[in-house]
Amino acid sequence: MTGPRRVVITGAGTINSLGHDVPSTLDAMREGRCGIGPLDLRDAERLSIRIGGQVKGYDEQAHFDRQQIALYDRFTQFTLLAAAQAMAQSGIVLSDEERDRAGVVLGTAGGGVNTWDDSYRSVYEEGKNRVHPFVVPKLMNSAAASHVSMKHDLRGPSFTVATACSSSNHAMGLAFQMVRSGLCEAMLTGGSEAMLCFGGIKAWEGLRVMSKDACRPFSANRNGMVQGEGAAVFVFEEHDRARARGAEILAEVAGFGMTADAADIVMPSALGAERAMRVALRDAGLSPEDVGYINAHGTGTAANDKSECASVSHVFGAAADRLMISSTKSMHGHLIGGTGAVELLACIMALRDGVIAPTIGYEMPDPECALDVVPNVAREARVDAVLSNAFAFGGLNAVLALRAA
Amino acid sequence: MDLRDRVIAIIAEQAMLEPSDVTPEQSPADLGIDSLGLVESIFAIEEAFDMSVPFNANAPEESDFDISSVAAIIAAVERLVQEQRTPA
Numbered sequence: 486m487t488g489p490r491r492v493v494i495t496g497a498g499t500i501n502s503l504g505h506d507v508p509s510t511l512d513a514m515r516e517g518r519c520g521i522g523p524l525d526l527r528d529a530e531r532l533s534i535r536i537g538g539q540v541k542g543y544d545e546q547a548h549f550d551r552q553q554i555a556l557y558d559r560f561t562q563f564t565l566l567a568a569a570q571a572m573a574q575s576g577i578v579l580s581d582e583e584r585d586r587a588g589v590v591l592g593t594a595g596g597g598v599n600t601w602d603d604s605y606r607s608v609y610e611e612g613k614n615r616v617h618p619f620v621v622p623k624l625m626n627s628a629a630a631s632h633v634s635m636k637h638d639l640r641g642p643s644f645t646v647a648t649a650c651s652s653s654n655h656a657m658g659l660a661f662q663m664v665r666s667g668l669c670e671a672m673l674t675g676g677s678e679a680m681l682c683f684g685g686i687k688a689w690e691g692l693r694v695m696s697k698d699a700c701r702p703f704s705a706n707r708n709g710m711v712q713g714e715g716a717a718v719f720v721f722e723e724h725d726r727a728r729a730r731g732a733e734i735l736a737e738v739a740g741f742g743m744t745a746d747a748a749d750i751v752m753p754s755a756l757g758a759e760r761a762m763r764v765a766l767r768d769a770g771l772s773p774e775d776v777g778y779i780n781a782h783g784t785g786t787a788a789n790d791k792s793e794c795a796s797v798s799h800v801f802g803a804a805a806d807r808l809m810i811s812s813t814k815s816m817h818g819h820l821i822g823g824t825g826a827v828e829l830l831a832c833i834m835a836l837r838d839g840v841i842a843p844t845i846g847y848e849m850p851d852p853e854c855a856l857d858v859v860p861n862v863a864r865e866a867r868v869d870a871v872l873s874n875a876f877a878f879g880g881l882n883a884v885l886a887l888r889a890a
Numbered sequence: 891m892d893l894r895d896r897v898i899a900i901i902a903e904q905a906m907l908e909p910s911d912v913t914p915e916q917s918p919a920d921l922g923i924d925s926l927g928l929v930e931s932i933f934a935i936e937e938a939f940d941m942s943v944p945f946n947a948n949a950p951e952e953s954d955f956d957i958s959s960v961a962a963i964i965a966a967v968e969r970l971v972q973e974q975r976t977p978a
Contacts, residue, residue: 691929691933692947693929693932693946693947694946694947694948696946707948708946709947709948751925752924752925752926786948787947788925
């Protein structure tokens with residue numbers, strides 16, 4: 486072997502409020518289209534927050550049969566659809582022996598929230614004394630990883646990571662490390678969330694950090710986050726193997742950094758985020774000058790955006806002046822545990838297509854977010870390396886570094 | 891207990907102080923109440939007075955609910971109680 490193993494992405498799949506596959510999602514990001522709108526869900530009139538990035542025009546019966554629907558929560562359905570797209574694009578063929586060294590690592594914060602919500606409703610509100618027999622295997626956070634492993638016969642390390650809003654980045658970071666270390670040949674990785682139901686939104690309302698009208702990251706008049714839903718899944722594969730079989734390489738995963746703030750259960754610390762970015766850069770062998778774009782965590786809350794910009798300024802110093810940073814949550818909403826996965830698509834678009842997704846809804850400069858946030862309109866630019874940030878409640882930070890193929 | 895004392899009791903409990911140690915001119919920060927404590931206090935006020943308090947933690951100064959001091963919070967609660975009083 487010559488040098489350390491490298492890891493590349495050879496397949497991508499998604500379903501989210503911007504589209505039901507990768508091309509339609511990237512078109513929306515390129516056009517700065519917003520997937521956020523009025524929530525269409527039961528009892529929405531009892532919510533004070535009534536907007537979200539819902540997956541639209543989705544009919545589960547068009548994709549799954551009755552028995553499957555009885556077992557697949559919405560977050561599992563989204564994951565399976567995204568995984569099938571990623572596998573199809575990758576075209577990876579694994580031998581029987583290699584299937585023991587290929588697995589599934591996914592992120593989700595809430596798992597089967599719709600199943601919890603529907604089942605509680607039936608026993609508490611409707612007074613029923615029994616629920617569907619598959620409630621437990623349907624709602625468990627690891628259900629999606631299990632079904633993906635079964636569907637694609639991947640028998641290596643497989644599990645689900647739950648670190649709130651960093652779940653997907655932690656999952657993809659671990660999958661990256663497993664392929665790089667030689668433990669695994671290839672991995673299906675990413676994440677999913679489907680929390681847009683009455684109970685899911687009600688819980689979030691309590692924290693009073695949600696916007697009632699729009700997600701406007703970095704804009705001085707931002708007033709909170711907006712939830713989204715969906716999934717994105719990727720095939721991570723060892724570089725030489727992908728090259729040898731002539732696979733199209735979407736991007737290289739070059740490094741991963743994770744840290745804990747060890748400070749507060751909701752307020753972010755600029756220092757924890759800063760350390761995570763530094764670790765990712767060092768792991769990837771990149772200097773700040775090499776990075777052209779950051780897909781920000783950029784939630785649109787007062788606290789995150791200010792703290793994130795401060796940490797980026799510290800890490801990048803003078804190089805921050807040439808750096809683009811955008812938050813695509815302004816378009817697809819915050820997918821909580823699935824968000825880093827959908828946001829990795831914007832990183833791939835930057836590296837492969839030379840198109841930087843914009844931060845839409847940007848109306849007013851904020852002196853505390855004085856970076857180039859690619860306001861409202863996508864930009865053509867050649868970038869060789871990017872970072873993707875995820876900073877979760879509870880101070881759990883996960884940053885991926887990627888390079889152009 | 892009148893409205894004023896009930897609001898002070900809620901704030902005092904959050905600040906882990908005796909109600910007699912809470913004075914009208916103090917701000918939540920003066921009392922050691924952080925952002926999470928503030929959100930919890932507002933929830934307790936909503937529950938105690940059976941009303942809805944318009945408050946966004948992202949833009950407290952733009953919310954229609956003044957939290958700059960204990961006196962301001964009491965005044966805001968008095969106003970909301972008037973506004974949201976359900977007809978008998």
